[in-house]
Each structure stands twice: as structure tokens, then as C-alpha cells.
Amino acid sequence: MTKNVLIALIAISAPLAAQWSYPTAGIPRAADGKPKLSAPAPRAADGKPDFSGTWDVEHNKACPPEGCIDFYAPQEFSNIGWGLKDGLPFQPWARDLAKSRSAALRKDDPLSHCLPIGILELQTIPMFRKIIQVPGLLVILNEYNASYRQIFTDGRPMPADPQPSWTGYSTAKWDRDTLVVETSGFRDGIWLDTRGDTITDAAKVTEKFRRPNLGRLEVEFTVDDPKAYTKPWTIKLNQILQLDTDLLDYICLENEKDLSHFVVK
């Protein structure tokens, strides 16, 4: 496992901290200038909560005594079912697939090849996301590989036969202050985490986005994929607002030197 972790770290060398910091506008601050992150969430012109902002994963992994590593990922980055008491309700083949992917030291992990990652892993990878919310559309910009995802909020129906894709096709509607996002149309075999847990092209993912206050975004994921799991399962992947910073231009393939070092035991 140590070798596995090492490869993961090499493969995803995080970009250096930016000197591009610029004060985020519109943040309520205390007299001493500290942001009031527990203030109410902002509202869009239509009265709905506004999720716009730059977000980092909520860190739930303790740092070692010598300090946190640069690429400081939450538990779910390497095990998406970490928070589930009984683990993921695998169909047997899906359990075997994850075992064989782990045994192969992630040689075929799309992340190791600078390919896109799925929408769950995009919420656990410790690189920022930025949400831009406009009428009819929520855009998530991912620092990882300068990629993006669209969530349509204009009332359109889910297409009957979406073209299989890494991020799927997402439509959403409001349930009071919660945005309920339905996504399907995934490619088969997307990795959910670095140990190789998977979803199939039959997967439907429901996300419930809530912003309980200015500084926090809570996203509950329910994965319903009868081909890979015996029943739907639900986890929460929360995000913390990042101020006075922004995404960097991270092109994974630029100067990529790792693939040739992927030696499988």
C-alpha cells in the first residue's frame, strides 16, 4: 500500500500556491477583518441560495505529527465508502474489480493518466472547485485538469439516451433551499476513489446541495447502481469556502513524467 500511496502522490503533484490571491468581494467581516463564515448563505436574485464560491474538501483525516502533506486528501478520496458502517453494498464482481485495480497499483486509474475523473472523486480530490451559479445553470469549474461540469437548472428533462460521458448529464430542481441534482449517462467503469470502487453505465446519482451558512457547502450523494451494488447507498461530502484565492491553470498532461515510472509488481 505504501508504494501505491507514493505513486498517487507523485502522479498528482499539486500546483504551487498561487500569488494570484485577490480579496473575495462581498464577504461579511468582523471588526478585526476576519470573515464571518457562520453568516447566512447569500441568496441569488431569484431568492434561492447562491452556491457560488471557491470550495475545498472538508478535511476529515488527521495529519501526522510532522505536519500535513501537500496533497492532503480526505478519507473518501481513497475509500468512497469510508463513512458507511457496513461499507459499500457490492455486487461480488464489483468488489473483485476494486481488489484487482488495487492489486495492479492503480496502473489503469484514469487519474494516473490525466484523464477525467468522476463526479464523486471530483468532490474528494484536494484541489479547489469553483461554483458559478447563473439563472438556468450551475457550473462547477474544477482545478483538476482545468475541467468543468454543467448542471442544468432550466427545467429541461433528462434526455432519454444521453451519450455516455465521464461527468454524465445533470439536471436539477430546487426543494426549498436544497438543490436536488439528478445525473445519469455515465461511462461504464468510472473510478469513485483511488482504490478502484466503480459505477456502471446504469448508475443514477442524486446530489443534494445545501449551503447551511456562508462558509459551508454540504453535498449528500446517493448512488443507485443495481449493476454494481445490491442497494442504493448515501454519503456526505462537504466543502469549505476558500477566500481570497482562486483556481490555478492546472493542465495535468503538461510535463507529465510519471507514467513511465508506473511499474506493476
Next chain:
Amino acid sequence: MSRVATAILAFLVCAPLPAQWLHYPTPGVPRTKEGKANLSVPAPKTIDGKPDLSGIWASADNKYLQNLAADGIQVPFQPWAEKLYKERSENLGKGRPSEHCLTHGVTDFDALGINWKLVQTPGVIAMLYEAYNHYRQIFLDGRPLPKPTQPAYLGYSVGKWESDTLVVDTTGFNDRGWLDDGGHPQTESLHVTERFRRRDFGHMDLQLIIDDPKAYTKPWGPTLHLNFQPDDEIMESICENEKDVPHMVGK
């Protein structure tokens, strides 16, 4: 351009197949009685009275992707840049970033005849490119251009309104990008100015000014014409299963 280069280009930029969900009617598009998009009505405005550039756009003519000077501009090369450009042309574009699935930069994304989506808010514009599934941000909140410290393919962009024209300045480029597929070189001193003017609902003029004194003796660039793409969407286009590099043998 030689036939081989054309074939290779066509091979590299294989567009995804159209899918039925692409044709969901774009909300807010003015229509004729027959229900067709009416693209000659005035451009829309945002609540704050600025032109709203939002929508899906594509360059009307892909010739500029191959050569930003396609209209006969005499490119004011520095000698070394002219030599490099000739080498790239004679070598059938070998070494172009896209050969290795690496991204376009600002000028070649602008010139690309593949859909991209502009999402406008008062403080920031996001450009979502179908090609490579990459995005670019343009900050409109009045921040200055930072001192470039991290050279990048897409640089750092700030924009401001001059009457109805959005003027975008971008610096912080690396010297690895090519300004176009033909291989006009760029250096880290590149400063691109884009002037976006939405003439009417369906048409946007985009004047490009390429100012890179290390590579060119004076600023130059074309004016591109972008067409609004109604009832269309951007698809996920990932440069994967790449099989071309071994065939890119150059001359």
C-alpha cells in the same frame, strides 16, 4: 497547407457524434413565427445594462485556427520567430501541443470552429470549451493583472467594458503554446488583447491584438467573427485513446 497536414488535422480534431440532447431549445432566444431563432435582433443586456455575451459561440471560419494571418496580414516576425514558424510549417506542424492532447491557448481557442459556452456574471466570465473540456476565467471585478509568476497555457485574464465592447487583457502565458495550429510562436512576454463586441443577437466580432515584443516587432492580429449557436450544447470532448503521435513523423 499540404494534404497530409490537413488529413492529420482532421484526424486529430474528430468531433463527437451529435446526440439528441444537443437540440434542447435554448431558453431566451428570440424566435420567428415559425419558431426559428431570430439572430438579427439586438443583443441582449444584463440587469446592470451591459451587453450580455452569454451563449454558445463558434468561430465562423476555421481558417484562422490554422493561420491567424489568413487574411493576408504581414506578420511582423522577429527573425528567430520567423525561422521557427517556417520550421514548424515545413515539418507539417509536428510538435503542436494538441499532438499530445495538450490544450489550446487563448488565441487558438478563439479561432476554433467548435462550440464553446460563455457564462457571464457581473464579476467573472467563464468560457467553457467543448474541446478538451477545459475552461477559462475572465475577471471583471476590477482586479489588476498580477505580476506573472506561473506561466500557463491560458494565462490570467481581466476584462473591462469600453462602451459596449468587452476588452480583455491576458498575460502570464507560457512559451509552450502555439498561437495557432500553423505554429506562430509565443513567448512569456505575450500580452493578448481581445475586444468582444456582440453586434446583434447572433453575431459577435472579436478583434485579437497579439503583442509579444520578443517574437514580433509590433502588435498584430485578425478580427474574428463568432456565430451564436442556438438550440445546441457543448459536449464532453476528451482527448483520450490517443493513437496519433506515432504517425506524426513530420517531413
